[in-house]
Amino acid sequence: MSHDLLGPDGWTPVNHGESGAAVFRSADGARYAKSGPAAELAAERDRIDWLATQGFPGQRTLDWQITDDGARLVTSAVEGVPADQMSRAQLEQAWPSIAGAVRRLHDLPGCPFSRDLGQMFALATDVVARDAVTPDFLPEDQIATPPAELLARLAPELDLRHKQEAERSVVCHGDLTLPNIILDPETLTVSGFVDLGRLGLADPHADLALLFATAGEIWPEPGGDLFGFEVDPDRIRFYLHLDALTWG
Ligand SMILES: Nc1ncnc2c1ncn2[C@@H]1O[C@H](COP(=O)(O)OP(=O)(O)OP(=O)(O)O)[C@@H](O)[C@H]1O
Numbered sequence: 001m002s003h004d005l006l007g008p009d010g011w012t013p014v015n016h017g018e019s020g021a022a023v024f025r026s027a028d029g030a031r032y033a034k035s036g037p038a039a040e041l042a043a044e045r046d047r048i049d050w051l052a053t054q055g056f057p058g059q060r061t062l063d064w065q066i067t068d069d070g071a072r073l074v075t076s077a078v079e080g081v082p083a084d085q086m087s088r089a090q091l092e093q094a095w096p097s098i099a100g101a102v103r104r105l106h107d108l109p110g111c112p113f114s115r116d117l118g119q120m121f122a123l124a125t126d127v128v129a130r131d132a133v134t135p136d137f138l139p140e141d142q143i144a145t146p147p148a149e150l151l152a153r154l155a156p157e158l159d160l161r162h163k164q165e166a167e168r169s170v171v172c173h174g175d176l177t178l179p180n181i182i183l184d185p186e187t188l189t190v191s192g193f194v195d196l197g198r199l200g201l202a203d204p205h206a207d208l209a210l211l212f213a214t215a216g217e218i219w220p221e222p223g224g225d226l227f228g229f230e231v232d233p234d235r236i237r238f239y240l241h242l243d244a245l246t247w248g
């Protein structure tokens with residue numbers, strides 16, 4: 001590796017991050033550092049600290065610094081392998097544990113953070129207005145459609161989705177993709193979740209939409225009835241399409 005690929009203090013860049021944040025792993029693998037906008041990282045730090053108080057296994061905040069171009073958050077490593085790096089057979093075997101961990105999160109009695117539909121739709125509206133949608137995050141059959149049109153297609157469902165959200169909101173991870181679920185490769189059980197910047201109260205379909213979409217790339221039929229409620233495919237589709245418009 002050439003020297004200029006090394007991060008601060010010789011930390012190694014982690015390549016599979018999805019946001020604008022830069023993520024580095026310490027030489028001994030025990031710590032991760034994330035650099036980016038201070039407000040976003042402060043939100044992530046507060047959620048990590050809160051989830052730790054709930055007895056949930058996962059990252060712990062080790063250090064927090066304001067830097068010249070934002071902030072730097074250092075957390076303890078969750079030991080294991082991100083779930084997107086597993087084979088289909090391994091993912092199938094890990095699935096009950098993944099579902100169990102998601103249910104434990106969703107069953108927490110509440111949390112001080114929200115990522116409700118109002119916020120997410122406002123975020124998507126802003127990203128679309130700035131013409132900042134990341135095409136890579138769009139479902140393949142939507143890449144050719146103008147993002148404003150994609151957003152307009154979701155708007156007629158808003159009343160219904162708000163009503164459903166009011167009926168049941170739970171503590172959601174907020175970016176429940178396979179790379180953010182760390183598995184113990186020996187036992188194929190969940191070691192912990194990472195990337196908690198969007199954790200907050202929301203319709204549980206918002207989490208399952210991302211989980212099923214990313215798992216579906218490895219194993220075409222994830223899902224099942226392990227999640228403790230009847231999954232509504234229309235809501236899965238709605239939240240998947242909305243999420244794709246919120247990154248930018
Ligand atoms: N504390 C940690 N323990 C184990 N793995 C980690 C840890 N922090 C980050 N990782 C690994 O690095 C990857 C990227 O980190 P992270 O998900 O926080 O950044 P990101 O995807 O860029 O964030 P964003 O949600 O803003 O897109 C994770 O998917 C995970 O594989």
Ligand SMILES: [Mg+2]
Nearest residue numbers: 017018180195
């Ligand atoms: Mg991530």
